[in-house]
Every structure is written in C-alpha cells, then in structure tokens.
Amino acid sequence: METFAPTALKELVVTDSARGPECPAPEGGGLVRTLLCKLDGFAPLTEQDRAALVGLTGYARPIERHTVLAEQECVVDHALIVLAGFAGRSKRRASGRRQILAYLLPGDLCDRGALHGYPLDHAIETLSPCRIAKVPRAAYLDLLGRHPRIALAVQRARLAEEATAREWVANIGMRSGLERTAHLLCELLERLGSIGAVSDGQFDLPLTQMDPAETLGLSSVHVNRVLQALRRDGLISLRGHRLRILAPRRLSQLAEFEAGYL
Template identity: 65%
Template sequence: MNILAQITSFDPVVTTAARVPRHSREEEHDGGPCTFASRLAGLIPLTLQDLAAIDGLIGYARPVERHTMLLDQGCVADHALVILDGFACRHKRRMSGRRQIVSFLLPGDHCDRGAVHAYPLDHAIETLTQCRVAKIPRATYLDLLGQHPRLALALQRAKLVEEAMAREWIASLGMRSSIERMAHLLCELMERLGSIGQASDGHYDLPLTQVDLADALGLSSVHVNRSIQYLRRDGLIALNRRHLQILAPRRLYELAEFEAAYLSHSPLGTGLPTGGPVAPYEPGHRAYS
C-alpha cells in the first residue's frame, strides 16, 4: 500500500498550533493554499479566521512527482489530502491494470474520506502531473471542522458538487457522442479552473495526455485525437503545447449542452446560456459515437 511515498516526515501531533510545521514565508506562498481557499470561498463566504486556518495548512504541503499513488484502492487512510497545485485523478482499476478515471482532481480539491471515515477506499488517487499536496493528519483536520463550521459547510458543499460532477460524467458516458464528451469536459475544466483563477478569457493549461483523456471519457486514444481535431477544424478550440484556448465559448457550450450550475451547487451557475431548456426525452433517441 503506497500512501504518498514522497511525503515522509511530519511534526508529531500535539496542540493544534504546533501540528503545522513552520517554513519560510517564500515557501508558504509557493503554490500555497490559495487554491483551496478560492475553491471553498466560491461555495460559501469565509471569514478571515477561516482563511487564516486554511493558510495554516501550507506547512503540510510537499512536492509530489507525477504518477505517484497518493492513496491506493483498498487502503484505509488516516489523513485528508488537498491538491494545492497540479492535476491528479480518482480512478478504478481492474486486475488487468486497465483503469477508468472517474474524476479529475484540480488545485483546491480535496479527499477527506480517510480523515472522517476509516473505510477502505473503493478507488485510487494518483497524480497525473507534478503536484503540491497537503497531507493533513486526522486530528488536525477534525479540529479544523470543529472550530470552523463555515469551512465544514463549504467542504460539505464541495462533496455535493463532486457528486453532481459524477452524475454528469455518467451522463456523458451514456448519452453523449465522443465529440460532445470532449466538449463537455473542456467546458467543465474551464469553469473549474476559472473559479480558482487559473483560466481566463478561454485560456488554460491542459497538461493531460491523450491517454488520460481517453481513460476519463471512455474512448480510445484515436477517438480522443479525432475529437480534438474536429473541435479544432470547426474553430472551437486551439491547442498548442498543452495550452488550450476556447475560441468560441458559446458554440462549444451549445455543442456540449453545458450548464455550469452543478459546479457551484447553485441554481444559477456561472456558465454561458445554452439557448433554452433541454428538449423533452423521446423514446427511441439514442447517443451516437
């Protein structure tokens, strides 16, 4: 069981203040917890005390190399994980080694199953790029929830958003074509990265490989490449050295029938309008690939 092998030494658990290792101010702001604070503040207004508590977690941050198994499938963790920088994923793995990515973890996302519930994990969490990850001991995490109820509420809403994303991914696998799946994912990533200040005017870094995208979308790498090329030829996106630009956001949103309300757990959302309500379901219609 490999649990965040790169993160090996932490201060002993004593008082809440002493649990957080101290580092230089320069290190505290090097990819610091601002993404986590931005993520939670986008779900519920936070107080200065809440933000200070989040800032205190930076002492647990460590760099982690790409393709590191943070939590393996079946393990029981005794800590919470927060992705502060980089891309990671949750995935299910078969005995053959084949994987299905069930969600991408972006800066500001967290996993606290081990800290709150000591149940075996039914999936694995792995870094896809170089990351900065905070590994927060259970006692510290529970203290954070108990002393900052607004943070606890924000984290609860973050879980509701994660559940909503899972439903959208299931809908993509069952009802959307390969091109629509790709378009929907690119819209979702733009909204999620934009909420933490890492996407602007349709521009954001996309460090995922075609294999990563294929394992998330239920497609082959060939179909992923064809879908990207279609979106390029149609003038919807530009992709250069893993930097994506959405050239026609409204058209891309309409193609994917994308509405961003599920990402903020709000009836309003932040996405562009799709031009009207979804047409009623009619038996006999089916997705194409």
Template identity: 80%
Template sequence: MEMTAPICEINPTVSGGARLRPHPAPAPGDDGLASALARKLDAVAPLTEQDRAALAGLTGYARPVERHTVLLEQAGVADHALIVFAGFASRCKRRMSGQRQIIAYLVPGDLCDRGALHGYPLDHAIETLTRCRIAKVPRAVYLDLLGLHPRIALALQHARLAEEATAHEWIANIGMRSGLERTAHLLCELLERLGSIGQVSDGQFDLPLTQVDLADTLGLSSVHVNRVLQTLRRDGLISLRDRRLRILAPRRLRELAEFEAGYL
C-alpha cells in the same frame, strides 16, 4: 533541513483546558498555494480572515509529488485528508489487466477526506496525473479545522455535493453523448472549475493531460481522442498548443455539449 514554526490551534474537544496543536510552517514559495482552496470555499460560504489563515496553515503539509504517483491505493484507509494545492490528480479504477478508468479529476482546491472523517476504505485509487503539490493533513488536525471553523466545514459539505453531482454528469457523459460531445462537455467543465479558482485567463488554461489520460476519462481510445481534438480545432472551437488550451467559441462549445454549469 526543513524549517518548522509552531502555528497553533486550539482543540476544543479536550476538557479542562485547551490543547495547542502545532502545524508545520509553509515552505518558502508556498504562500499562494491556499488561494485556490480559499476561492473555492469562499464562493460557497464567505470566509473570515481566521478561516483564510487556517487554510494557509495547511500548506505547511504540502510536498511535491511526481506524476503517476499513487497517493492512496484502492481499498486503502487513510489516516489523513489529502488536499491538492497544485497540479492534476485523479480518482481512478483499475482492472487486473491494468486497464484504467478515470472517474474524477482533482484540481487545485480539491481534496479527499473520506478516511480522515469516517475511516472507510476507498473503492478507488487516488493517483497524480501531473507533478503536484499535495498536502497530507493528519486526521486530528483536520478535525480540529472543521470544529474551529464552521464556515469551512459548511463549504466542504457543499463541495462534496458538487463532486457527487459531477460524478453523475460524467456517467451521463459516457452513456449518452458522442465522443465529440463528451470531450466538449469535459472541456466546458474544466473551464468552469479552473475559472472558479482563478486559473483561467482570456479563455485559456493549462491542460497538462495526455491523450491517454483523456481517453481513460472519456471512455474512448487515444486515437479517437486525437481525432476529436482535431475536429474541435478545425471547427474553430479550441486551440491547443504546448498543453495550453484556449476556448475560442465558448457559446458554441457549450451548445455542442449541451453543457449547463449548475451541477458545479
């Protein structure tokens, strides 16, 4: 049986007195889940201890989700914000044939709050690529968070701008770069994104994606992705073992991709 304890916040929108909104308590072992989200937001707008405590409270909504689980269907309208606390998820488009194009990665600290904020339907689906820990934060709780913690709200606005810029870069990646260059660019981007949330050590990070996932991201065939990875290995730019990627020559890889991290 899941244990819950009241972690209360004040909802300032209710006149005539404050309303307390209980949150589920974090499950045992979830204490460190909020660190990626806090690191990401703190880099934009320095957070207070109260801000950090509020983010930690959201881990009470986190649950394990198996790989290849659709979290939100295309054209669906969510009544909650989705937050990735562990694992890789994606934004993707599918054709009636089943063909898939991944249009964004959601890594720890990333979220989708379009439904919670605006009630608009998504023009794509949200799907896990690996086993994840995902929080579904109810709309009312999420709006309380933004209202009570302006630094968090500001940082999330910046995060949305970075996500939009990343989408533009991915379009340019597919439209203007060779298969080798676009793969190098994606690996450079992941190095920066995962490094910013403390998930890179000595140039190494977990890359639990399949070659099919990478192919559907890069607009290549899985056979082409395999050849590109072999080329990057042979040229001494990367090593990849047991889904653990190490960037051996970051400067050369950035030069190959013409990678500039400013958009992140």
C-alpha cells in the same frame, strides 16, 4: 509517455472567454490561493478561516506525476488537498486497464479517510506534477471543528463533486465522442475559471495522451480525431499543455453543457 498535445492542432486566435475571479489570499497564503477561492465560493470565509487554511501549507509537498496517493481498498488516516496540478480518482482492472472517475484540480479535497476511516473503493493518483497537502486526521478534524464555515464549504464542495460524478456517467452513457469531449472541456473551463486559473479563455491541461481517453471511455486515437474536429470548427486550439477555448458558447451548445451542477 506521449503528452496530450496532438501535433495537428495549431494555435488560433482566441476570443474573450471565461475569466476567473479575483481571489486575493492573506499574506503568506499564495500556496493555498486556489483552496481559498474554491471554499469561499461555497461559503464566505472569515479572516480567521483563511488564516487557518494558510496554516495547512506546512503539510504541502511536491509530488511527481503518476504517484499513487491512496490505493484502492486502503484506509487512509489523513485528508488530501490538491494545491497545484491535476490528480484523479480511478479504478483499474486486473489487466491494468484504467477508468478515470474524477479530476481533482487545485483546491479539491479528499477527506473520506480522515472523516470516516472507510476503505476507499478507488485509487487516488497524480496525473501531473502536483503540490499535495497531506493533513493528519486529528489536525483536519480540529480545523473543521473550530471553523464551521470551512466545514460547511467542504460539505458543499463534496455535494458538487458527487453531482459532477453523476454528470460524467451521463456524459459517457448519452453523448457522442465529440459531445463528451466538448462537455469535459466546458467543465474544465468552468472549474478552473472559478479558482482564477483561466486567462483569456485559456488554461493549462497537463495531461498525457491516455488521460482524456481513460476519462471519456474512448481510444486515444479517437480523442485526437475529436480534438482535431473541434479545432477545424474553430472551437479550440491546443499548443503543448495550453488549451484555448475560442468559442465557449458554441462549445457549450454542442455539449448541451449547463454549469449548475458545479
């Protein structure tokens, strides 16, 4: 499958843009650094909280691209935590056509099964090679029970994810293809910047050709044309899986992007 890297896009000079915060992890916590950054942004964590989260590394495993982590309508008995890579929530029609409903970035959690045991109304799958922690329900509930700050941070993260889902609906319903794409890129810049994964306005975008199309409700040809237009206007550059936001203010103005929902 083709990767998300149109050959027409050539690298440009980057301007200074969003930079991620410094998020030092406790000793041995490199693997969960993004999780610590994310949750600490929603509720300040204690050293005991951080140490407990570092303990989740024992559940982490490498997962290949396009691996289904949870099938639609299944009841999972564990929480999933993305520690590296991109995963996503999606729905498929009987024809095989897919709509990506959400990106799960490093530090994001999927805990509906662990908390409630409800069947999922969507599938969860990896969009790139990932590192995923699969935490059994008992261990996850014990973590939340013993660490109320972590529980509060997880609750606030869930609210932000719900707000993001509403913004994606508005994106598809009210914006042009150019505006949709610009909005998604602004959102990724903000989300990845919050976990320290943005440097000089650039970040990894390890998606295939079809992933952004199935996210934005556009064809892959349309997405490529939009990306080329953004490049011609000096807003972005893309080489391989590395995206640079060259003019973040102009891009956000184009998309009418406001980061408050995150």
